[in-house]
Amino acid sequence: xxxxxxxxxxxxxxxxxxxxxxxxxxxxxxxxxxxxxxxxxxxxxxxxxxxxxxxxxxxxxxxxxxxxxxxxxxxxxxxxxxxxxxxxxxxxxxxxxxxxxxxxxxxxxxxxxxxxxxxxxxxxxxxxxxxxxxxxxxxxxxxxxxxxxxxxxxxxxxxxxxxxxxxxxxxxxxxxxxxxxxxxxxxxxxxxxxxxxxxxxxxxxxxxxxxxxxxxxxxxxxxxxxxxxxxxxxxxxxxxxxxxxxxxxxxxxxxxxxxxxxxxxxxxxxxxxxxxx
Numbered sequence: 001x002x003x004x005x006x007x008x009x010x011x012x013x014x015x016x017x018x019x020x021x022x023x024x025x026x027x028x029x030x031x032x033x034x035x036x037x038x039x040x041x042x043x044x045x046x047x048x049x050x051x052x053x054x055x056x057x058x059x060x061x062x063x064x065x066x067x068x069x070x071x072x073x074x075x076x077x078x079x080x081x082x083x084x085x086x087x088x089x090x091x092x093x094x095x096x097x098x099x100x101x102x103x104x105x106x107x108x109x110x111x112x113x114x115x116x117x118x119x120x121x122x123x124x125x126x127x128x129x130x131x132x133x134x135x136x137x138x139x140x141x142x143x144x145x146x147x148x149x150x151x152x153x154x155x156x157x158x159x160x161x162x163x164x165x166x167x168x169x170x171x172x173x174x175x176x177x178x179x180x181x182x183x184x185x186x187x188x189x190x191x192x193x194x195x196x197x198x199x200x201x202x203x204x205x206x207x208x209x210x211x212x213x214x215x216x217x218x219x220x221x222x223x224x225x226x227x228x229x230x231x232x233x234x235x236x237x238x239x240x241x242x243x244x245x246x247x248x249x250x251x252x253x254x255x256x257x258x259x260x261x262x263x264x265x266x267x268x269x270x271x272x273x274x275x276x277x
Contacts, residue, residue, distance in 0.1 A: 033156040034105035039168040039244050042070035043267035046245065048260040050081075061087045063263065064095075068165075074100050074109065077161050093117050099161040102130075106166045111159035111186075114143070126186065128157060135186050151189065158185045163194070168244040172198055172216070196220045204276055205237055207247050208261055212276040214240040215247060239274035 045067050052061045062083035069076040081095040094116040100109050111126045123146050124139040135153045140146030158166060163185055170181060175198040183194040199217040206212050215237040234251035238244045245268065249260040 034107070035166060035169040035171075037075070037103070037106060037165075037169055038242065039269060040068050040165060041267065041269040042068060044068040044269065045264075045266050046262065047264045048246075048249075049263045051259050051261070052087075053257040053259075059087060059090075060084060061091075061258075062093060064260070066164075070103075071100075073103050075103055075106070075165070076100055077165055079161060091118055097161050099159050101162045101165070105130075106162060106169065107156065108159045108162040111161065124188075126159065128153070128159075128186070130155070130157065137189060139189070149189070151186070151191075153186055153191050154184055156184065157191065158183060160185055160187055164246075167196060167218075168238070168246075194221060199235070201240055202237065205248070210247075210262060213237075213247055213274045214276060215274065216240050216244075239272065241272065241274040242270040243268050243272060243274075245272070245274075 045065065047063060047065045049063055050061045052059050062081060064079060064081035066077070066079045069078075077097075077099045079095075079097040081093060083091065083093045096112070096114045098112045100111075101107060102109055107130055108126075108128050109130075110128070111124075113122060113124045115122045121141045122139070123141070123143045124137060125143075125146070126138075127136045129135070133153050133155065135151045135157070136148060137151065138146045138148050163183060166183075167181075177198060177200045180195045180197040183196065185192050185194055197219045199219050201215065202217050203214045204212050205215045216239075218236050218238065220234055220236065234249065236246055237248045238246050245262070245265065247262045251258055
């Protein structure tokens with residue numbers, strides 16, 4: 001995939017080396033297959049500004065906005081990413097992701113990716129049958145040309161967007177530095193393992209334009225390939241409160257580096273107690 005504005009989601013996908021998980025202490029707990037939502041609510045909207053560093057110059061590249069809508073027995077998550085016009089001489093992105101998840105488990109039932117990244121086009125609508133271990137992917141360069149295929153999947157399978165909200169609800173009370181949570185995500189016609197490593201708490205972290213926060217830092221694996229090298233380490237700082245709101249994301253790329261900074265938020269479920277007054 002070409003360089004994505006929605007790296008907030010897409011780069012949370014697992015490393016292509018499926019043996020990597022055996023190298024760390026993994027936390028195995030029954031709750032990782034289903035969690036009760038305690039972190040977000042209907043109407044939550046969070047916006048991030050994306051920066052790309054190229055030849056020691058930080059460029060304002062674009063924005064990505066996440067929204068939550070509560071339905072009868074589902075949550076609808078959406079994420080829309082666009083590059084600024086001032087950046088599009090370099091690369092143009094129009095990405096749309098959405099996920100309909102079971103309200104009780106936060107596991108996906110339907111996932112949609114509709115992306116335009118430079119000359120790259122993809123439409124992929126995946127319907128999950130979690131009970132029967134099947135995924136049905138309607139995939140092509142456009143919705144009109146997409147073709148259906150069926151895939152076997154493991155239990156407790158996520159898409160990249162459902163995984164973001166799922167992880168905000170994982171109880172890390174008893175985690176120690178270096179502990180890692182194994183998850184699985186279905187993306188690009190394959191099931192991938194994911195390892196999210198807990199890196200500990202960090203206080204008084206500055207977020208440009210918003211202030212300072214007490215945080216929890218986590219480090220997910222990323223896809224090694226055109227975008228990331230094998231030894232790439234992504235870092236994500238989230239609020240050390242009940243919201244578990246992602247504040248800052250940083251990662252080197254094969255060429256340059258990238259970061260996303262929380263720009264705006266509204267309709268959080270809890271008071272933002274992690275903010276340092």
